[in-house]
Amino acid sequence: MSNSGLLQIKGIRDGLMVTLADAAWPVVRTALLNRIEEQPGFFQGARLALDVGNQVLHVAELSELRDKLSENGITLWAVISNSPTTETTSQNLGLATRLHKPRPQEMQTARGIDDEAAMWVSKTLRSGTRIEFAGHIVIFGDVNPGAEVIAGGSVIVWGRLRGVVHAGAQGNADAVVCALDLSPTQLRIAGEIAVAPRREGKPQPEIARMKNGRLHAEAWTPG
Amino acid sequence: MTGKVVTITSGKGGVGKTTTVANIAVALAADGKKVVCIDGDIGLRNLDVIMGLENRIVYDIVDVVEGRCRTRQAMIRDKRMPELFLIPAAQTRDKNAVSPSDMIRLCDELRQEMDWILIDSPAGIERGFRNSIAAADKVLIVTNPEMSAVRDADRVIGLLEAEEKAAPSLIVNRLNPTMVKRGDMLGVDDVYDLLRIEVIGIVPEDENVIVASNRGAPLAIEAKSRAGQAFRNIARRLNGEQVPFLDLEAHSLWDRIARLAGRK
Numbered sequence: 001m002s003n004s005g006l007l008q009i010k011g012i013r014d015g016l017m018v019t020l021a022d023a024a025w026p027v028v029r030t031a032l033l034n035r036i037e038e039q040p041g042f043f044q045g046a047r048l049a050l051d052v053g054n055q056v057l058h059v060a061e062l063s064e065l066r067d068k069l070s071e072n073g074i075t076l077w078a079v080i081s082n083s084p085t086t087e088t089t090s091q092n093l094g095l096a097t098r099l100h101k102p103r104p105q106e107m108q109t110a111r112g113i114d115d116e117a118a119m120w121v122s123k124t125l126r127s128g129t130r131i132e133f134a135g136h137i138v139i140f141g142d143v144n145p146g147a148e149v150i151a152g153g154s155v156i157v158w159g160r161l162r163g164v165v166h167a168g169a170q171g172n173a174d175a176v177v178c179a180l181d182l183s184p185t186q187l188r189i190a191g192e193i194a195v196a197p198r199r200e201g202k203p204q205p206e207i208a209r210m211k212n213g214r215l216h217a218e219a220w221t222p223g
Numbered sequence: 224m225t226g227k228v229v230t231i232t233s234g235k236g237g238v239g240k241t242t243t244v245a246n247i248a249v250a251l252a253a254d255g256k257k258v259v260c261i262d263g264d265i266g267l268r269n270l271d272v273i274m275g276l277e278n279r280i281v282y283d284i285v286d287v288v289e290g291r292c293r294t295r296q297a298m299i300r301d302k303r304m305p306e307l308f309l310i311p312a313a314q315t316r317d318k319n320a321v322s323p324s325d326m327i328r329l330c331d332e333l334r335q336e337m338d339w340i341l342i343d344s345p346a347g348i349e350r351g352f353r354n355s356i357a358a359a360d361k362v363l364i365v366t367n368p369e370m371s372a373v374r375d376a377d378r379v380i381g382l383l384e385a386e387e388k389a390a391p392s393l394i395v396n397r398l399n400p401t402m403v404k405r406g407d408m409l410g411v412d413d414v415y416d417l418l419r420i421e422v423i424g425i426v427p428e429d430e431n432v433i434v435a436s437n438r439g440a441p442l443a444i445e446a447k448s449r450a451g452q453a454f455r456n457i458a459r460r461l462n463g464e465q466v467p468f469l470d471l472e473a474h475s476l477w478d479r480i481a482r483l484a485g486r487k
Binding site for chain 2: 059063067070092128144145
C-alpha cells in the first residue's frame with residue numbers, strides 16, 4: 001500500500017487531524033513518521049489529534065509515539081479510538097479522547113444505552129486523573145484531591161472520596177454518591193453543587209442524594 | 224558494571240530536589256561508589272552552583288547529545304570526591320534541546336562505568352520532566368509537608384503510574400518536628416496517608432542546608448548536621464541497607480528539657 005493510503009491529514013479548528021488506516025500498528029506508525037520526515041516544515045509546532053480507529057494500543061506504544069512526535073516539535077493532544085483499551089491508555093497519559101466536549105443531546109442517547117451499565121475502577125485515582133462514564137462508576141480505592149469522577153448514574157467509592165465527584169451528570173436527580181469516607185472537594189448531583197462540611201471525629205460511610213432539590217448526606221448503614 | 228539510574232522529581236518547584244540530588248550524590252560517593260549527577264533543568268541550571276562546580280563548566284549535556292564532545296569531556300569531577308561527577312545542563316538552551324531517547328542513550332552509556340546515575344528533574348510535568356524520567360530505574364519524589372507540594376507529588380505519582388514505571392519512593396523534606404507537634408504542619412503520617420508510597424527519607428528543616436548550598440559544599444559530608452545524616456541514611460537505603468529513621472522528635476528543645484527534668 002502506498003504511504004498516502006495509510007493516513008489522511010486534514011486541518012481542524014484545534015490543529016491537525018490525522019486518521020490512520022486499519023493496518024498493523026508498526027506500519028501506520030512508520031507511515032506517519034515518514035510523512036513527518038518528508039514535510040518537517042508543515043508539521044513543526046503542530047497540535048495533532050490522532051484517529052487510530054480500531055487499534056488496541058498500550059502505554060508503551062502510545063507514549064513512544066508521543067515522545068517521537070514531540071522530538072519533531074509536534075504536540076500530540078488527542079487520540080480518538082473505537083477501542084476502550086486505547087481510550088483508557090490515552091486517558092492515563094493525559095490525552096484527550098474527544099475533539100469537543102460532548103453536546104447534551106449526545107449524552108442523552110448514551111444514557112439510554114448505559115442506564116444499568118457500570119464501570120469498575122480498581123485503583124486509587126490521583127490528582128489529574130479524570131474518569132467519565134455514562135453509566136454508574138464503582139471505585140475500589142481512593143479518589144484523591146485533584147481527581148475528577150463524572151458519571152451519568154451513581155458513584156460508589158469503596159475508599160476515601162476527596163476529589164470532585166459529579167453523579168447524574170446528564171440531569172439524573174435520582175443518582176447517589178456514597179463513600180466509606182465522603183469528604184469531596186466538591187460534590188455534584190445533576191445540577192446541584194455542594195461542598196462537604198468539615199468533618200469532626202472518625203469518618204464513617206455516608207451517602208449523598210438529592211432531597212427536595214437540595215443535596216443531603218447521611219450515614220450509609222445497612223437496611 | 225551496570226549502574227542504576229535514579230531520578231529525583233517533585234512536580235512543585237522549590238521543595239529541595241537539587242539539594243537532595245547533591246547530598247545523596249555526595250553521600251554515595253563518600254561510600255566509595257562511582258556517581259554521576261545529571262542536571263535535567265536545561266535553561267535554569269542550579270546543580271552546578273550547589274555542588275560548587277559552576278566555574279569549571281566547559282561542555283554540557285546538550286553538547287554531549289548534539290555530539291560536540293564526548294560524554295567524558297562533559298563530566299566535571301568534584302573537588303572533594305574523586306569518584307563524583309556532574310554533567311551540567313546548558314543554560315542558553317531550553318528543554319527541547321534534549322529528547323527522552325537522548326536521555327536513554329546517555330544513561331545507557333553511563334551505566335557501563337558508573338554505580339549510580341542521579342538525575343535532577345526540573346519542576347513541572349512537561350518536556351523536562353519526561354526527559355528526566357525516561358531512563359529512570361527508580362524515581363524518588365521530594366515533597367515538603369505542605370498541602371500544595373503534596374498535591375503536586377500526587378499528580379506526579381499518577382503520571383509515573385500511567386507510564387508504567389516502578390513504584391516511586393518518597394522523601395519528605397524540610398520537616399519541622401516542633402511545628403508538627405503543635406499541629407501547625409503536616410506530619411509524615413499525613414503525607415503518607417494521601418500518597419501511599421514507600422517513604423525512603425525524612426529530612427528535618429535545617430538552616431545549615433542553605434548555608435552549605437551557598438558555599439557550594441553539600442551538607443552530607445558534615446558529620447554533625449541532622450539533615451546531612453538524613454541524606455546519608457537515604458543513600459544507605461538506596462544501597463539496600465535497613466536504616467531506622469532518625470528520632471527527630473527527641474531533638475526539639477522542649478523535649479530535651481523535659482527529658483533532663485524527667486531524669487532528675
